[in-house]
Amino acid sequence: MKLNFKNILGMMGIAASLASCSYDNYDEPSFQLDGRIVYQGEPIGVSYNDVYIELWESGWQRLGNIGVAVDQDGSYSSLLFKGEYKMIIPNNQGPFRKITNDQSGNDTIPVNLTGSRTMDIEVMPYYMIRNTDISGGSNKVTATFDLDQIITDENAKEIQEVSLYVSKTAFVDTRTSIATTNIGGGDLEDLSGITLEVDVPDRVPTQNYGYARIGVKLEGVEDRIFSQIVKVNL
Secondary structure (H helix, E strand, C coil): CCCCHHHHHHHHHHHHHHHHHHHHCCCCCCEEEEEEEEECCEECECCCCCCEEEEEECCCHHHCCEEEECCCCCEEEEEECCEEEEEECCCCCCCEECCCCCCCCCCCEEEEECCCEECCEECEECEEEEEEEEEEECCEEEEEEEEEECCCCCCCCCEEEEEEEEECCCCCCCCCCCEEEEEEHHHCCCCCCEEEEEECCCCCCCCCEEEEEEEEEECCCCCCEECCCEEEEC
């Protein structure tokens, strides 16, 4: 029996439809893996959607990795299938250095996922922002804080700039700030008791509050380390 072109197209359509149905019948990922990027249990703040981790599932490397963005407060979350994964923080991601994992003997973190799980990722930051106090009023925002240098060996980094950012929304970084003030690293006389103050311009429409946090840029490091976000009166 001969098959004309229309017959062939029809059969191809049926096959594609069946394949699609078969694909749609697969269970969706239902296990949640979440946690934070931390130093000694303290979360490390970063800018939104700029720092990410990679998850590689054993046996599926040819399909690529699962990229998981780290949120502003240092948290991450992903829905996954049951399985064995390798978690990797790509090079040059984040204002920190990776540390050696006891199981793998390198910076790859094995993850055996048999159910939903919370797992913090320990790293070594160059600096931590400590004792932060941010307040606002009369269209000004003031911040006082200390900087704690964690890495002091040959991997240490100099401070390029320390900044106070104020945003109208809870997304606070260089891209969203409506008021910013900076101190160059060379102008810091001490890492304790640093004070920054910035005037906030009029908001249209009027808004009597905002969100603020400290950011620190290091020499040779793309990603800033941030304090946690604080809602302030304006």
